[in-house]
Amino acid sequence: MIIQEPVQAAIWHCLNHYDFADAVFLSERLYAEVKSDDSLFLLATAYYRNGQIDHAYQILKDKHGCSPQCRYLFGSCAFDMQKYAEAEAVIMENISSKNNFEEVINIYGDQAAFTLLLIAKIAAKTERRQRAVDALKRALKINPFLWSSFEMLCKLAEKPDPNSIFQLNELDNLTKCHGNNLQYITTPQQILTKSSVNDMNNRMVFTPEDSMLVNANSLCMSGFGLLSAPKVKRLRCRTVDSSAGASPNFGMLFEREEHSTPTTPHPTLTEANEQKSFTKKVRAHVGNLINRNEAILKNIKPVFSQSSNVTNTISITPSTPAPMPTGPNVRRSSRLFTSSYSAVKENNKSPNRNKFATPKSPSRKTKTRLAKCSLNELNTYMDLNTLNRLKKEKSETVTSTDNKNNSAINLNMVNPIQIQKQSAEGLMHLLRDIGRAYLHLSQFNCKSAINEFNNLPSHQFHTTWVYGMLGVAYFEMADYENCVKYFSDIHSKEPCRLNYMDIYSTALWHLQKEVALSSLAQDLVQINKNSPITWVVSGNCFSLHKEHDTAIKFLHRAVQVDPSFPYAYTLLGHEYIMTEELDKAMSCYRNAVRLDPRHYNAWFGIGTIYSKQERFHLAEINYNTALSINNYSSVIMCHIGMVQHAQKKTEKALYSLNMAIKNDPKNALCKFHRGSIYFAIGKYAEALKELEELKEIVPKESLVYYLIGKVYKKLGNTDLALMHFSWATDLDPKGASSQIKEAFDPSIGRSTEMESPASPSAEDGQSESNSVQQQEPLGFASLHEDSDDSL
Incomplete structure (x- = not known):
């Protein structure tokens, strides 16, 4: 038969160390030998991590139905290749209803939360918002560590409550969130099968390398009759003709019968020397493990803690090991905190009360017993008797260093599961704080x-x-x-x-x-x-x-690199407006809102185009759509007021501008347009007050001085009118000259008195007609351009 676990462990070792090329090579060799779901999944994973998504897709395309792992990976590949229908069909295979997420959870197990997240992404891409929202909420209920799910809910205009989402209501949530990652043996297939080794692992802090070392030593000693080789589940049987003299192939190297290995003497070492050498190695290794166990327990603390004002320094005395569950799903906390520890009273006279005592060497009697015992007995001895002896021989002190009072902490009250949950709750507390901030920002x-x-x-x-x-x-x-x-x-x-x-x-x-x-x-x-x-x-x-032409080329390059980048389309639309290519600009804005319906910048751009075309009703509709997404934007409110004024909705225009100024009292554009409306409806005193305040905010804008001059002219104060016209000319000689001429030419003045300097057709400062609005000086026109492009 072929034992594939060691090969799988080697492949995962390569993947974990980013050696994807060797992982692909070994996975291909393994899959050629063993056509199983596990080897298929491993090969597809190696392809996927190596960036060969199309390879992973192809090998899973016709064989993905065997295991949930393979189906989930195939769905991920199809999603990356933008084959959304195929991805969803594979994930929901054998599920009675597309909205039955409970079946998804039962089928995919530890992968359920990630599967639901993938379903939500597919639904969002195919414009099924409610399905995406339902899947995201269910994923967060299973695994509140999935921040991207919360982030996606916010982007879908939902208002999730961080205080209810980021909670660990049940202790089982930790297992669901972490899967099997709380184990120290992290390879997909467990190599250790001897019950005594498993039992020792359950009570001491072992790394995977430690466990593999003990297991390897156990197999080496099998020739002396101390331990039989473990029975391995038959994966595939094949006949090997050893009499033919041929060299064993890949499969033959892992051939093994399904019975215990016969006990034959070691070909090179005597039984006594081998047993003595092995016993010495194991004893030294156990000493190192005990020292490392103490060092780990000394520094153990929750990674995330809700209160960090008190720092505790804890020394621990090992006591009799508490019985712990065994099996492949023993959690990391069970391996870290394997004994019940008791606190002893602080000895203030001891100079080493804050240190760990060094473990003593085993006695001669212990050495003799250790040398004579079998490996199975040795494992049990290391597991129980060594720790009991250490309890009697070592005298440790447990102290707690507090900034205000040095009070001892009773470690009997410290439950390892509680410490694990405390660390997770600390992270949940942080996610709740960040979640509230992000929710506000998304709104x-x-x-x-x-x-x-x-x-x-x-x-x-x-x-x-x-x-x-x-x-x-x-x-x-x-x-x-x-x-x-x-x-x-x-x-x-x-x-x-x-x-x-x-x-x-x-x-x-x-x-x-x-x-x-x-x-x-x-x-x-x-x-x-x-x-x-x-x-x-x-x-x-x-x-x-x-x-602008060069800018358009670069922005075109951006959308070529990523056709799903809404902001690039929006900026490209802004540039087309600057070059007066309104049809192309409209196409860009529509692409942006197609990709992201909440991209309010693009809705604002569409409104700007309609405003330039003097289709003010359509402009107002699109501006209001942008405002419904971002109702804090004073710029959008300002432009709504402008188009309302253009439609002779003066009261609504003033209300919109008042709301805009309330949100942003220093918004110069809003104050200018409100002053312009006051001037247009004959409220000269209100207009003068508004413009004088505006002059303090933007003291170098010639158009402000020009409009003040017009107000003084209406009030009959020619001297002040001339003075402000002069200042406007000094600030912008070219732009103000025609405006001043118009102000003093009665024939022109009568035709323009009822025109507002804030007409929407003049918001970009372009000279498309002879109205006052379209001859704005460059300074204020640039402010308008800023307002457009800021969105």
């Missing part, structure tokens, strides 16, 4: 999100992921200075991190920081030319230099 409640992130512990706050979230929050608030501060820290700490560098480049575009944006673009080109973010940053760089 564009950026101020609340920033407050939640600021309350995180210092070591969690000063991480690039949190900095990225803060950068996005400040960007959505149009606070580009703080946005750039956080993103620049990310780029300096982790230059290879490309996430959100596209947002960073847009913030630099708004601040007109040409040098910083050019440097960022060059860095990303050197780091990764295959990322769409690299080409988006380059496109923003050329856009800032007014080279």
Whole structure:
């Protein structure tokens, strides 16, 4: 028969150490010998991890129905290849109803949460939002450690409650979340089968290498009659003709009969020397294990803790081992905390009360007994008697160091499962805090999100992921200075991190920081030319230099690299608007909302196109769609007010602008348009007050002074009117000259008095007609362009 477990262990060893080429080679050899579900899954896994997704897909295509593992992997391959229908059909195979997630959980076991996450991804890609939401919620109920599921729920416009999701209500959740990873033997197939070795592993801290060493020594001693080779489950039988004299092939190397190996003397060593040598090695190895056991227990503490103000230093005295469950699914905690420990009273006079005592060497009597016992008896002796002897011979002290009081901690109260759960609960507490912040950010409640992130512990706050979230929050608030501060820290700490560098480049575009944006673009080109973010940053760089045609080429490259990148389509649409190619811009925006219906920037872009075409009703509809997604955006509210005013809905326009200014009191664009509406409806005093406040915010905008001059002219104050017209000319000689001429020419003035300087057709400062709005100076026009492109 063929024993495939050692080969599988070797393959997993290669995979775990990123030697994918050897893993593929060995997996192919194994699958050629053993056509089983396990070897098929192992070969497909090796292909998948080696980047050969098409290979994994092909070998699983006709054979995936045998095991849930193979079906899940095939579904993952099909999803990566954008074959969504095929992926879902395979995953839901043999399941009565597509919405019966309980059957999915029963069939896929430990993989159920990940399978449900894959189902949700497929449903989201195929525009079945409710199915995706149901699958994500079920996955989080099984495994609350799946942050990506919570993140995806937020992106689907759900409002999941972090306080109810990130909970460990049952202790079984730990096993469901961790699978079999709490075992020390982490290979897919357990190699150790001797009950005595398993029993020893259950009571002492053994690494896989330790257990394999003891098992190997056990097999070596089988020739002396001390231990029979374990019976191995027959995987495949084949006949070997040894009389033919041929060299054994791959299968023959693992041939073994299904009975105990006969006891024959060792060909090179005498029985006494071999037993003495082996006993010495085992005794030394056990001593090392005991020392390492103590060192591990000395430093044991939860990884995540909800309170970190008190630091406990614990020394432990081993006592009689508590009975622990045996079998392949013994948890790591069972192996780490295998004995019940008791605390002894602190001895303040002892100089070594905070140290561990060194274990003494075995006595002569013990050595004699150890040398004479069989290996089976030796295992039991190491398991029970050694620890009992250590309990009698070693005197340890258990102390607790508290910053305020040095009180002893009774370790009898420390349950290893409770410590394990405490660590998991600490992580859940952290996820709840981060989840609340992320939920606020996904709803564009950026101020609340920033407050939640600021309350995180210092070591969690000063991480690039949190900095990225803060950068996005400040960007959505149009606070580009703080946005750039956080993103620049990310780029300096982790230059290879490309996430959100596209947002960073847009913030630099708004601040007109040409040098910083050019440097960022060059860095990303050197780091990764295959990322769409690299080409988006380059496109923003050329856009800032007014080279819009070149920017369009780079943004086209971005969508070629990743056709599912909504923000690249949106920026490309902005550039087409700058070049007056409105049809192409509309196509880009529609692609963006097709990929992400909550991408409010693209809805805003569609509204901008309709506004330019003076189809104000359609513009208002699309602006309102964008506002329904991000109801905190003062820029969207401002543009809604503009198109409402263009439709003679003056009261609604003023209400929209008032709400925009309430959200952002320093929004210069909103205040300018509100002042323009006041001027248009004859409320000159309100218009003058608004524009005087605006002059403090943007003191170098010529259009503000020009409009103030028009207000003073209406009020009959010619001197102040001339003074403000003069200031407008100084700030922008070319742009203001025609406007001033119009203001003092009665024939022109009468035709334009009822026109608002805030007409939506003038929001980009383009000269498409002779109206006052379309002759805005460059400064304020650039502010309007910023408002458009910020979305």
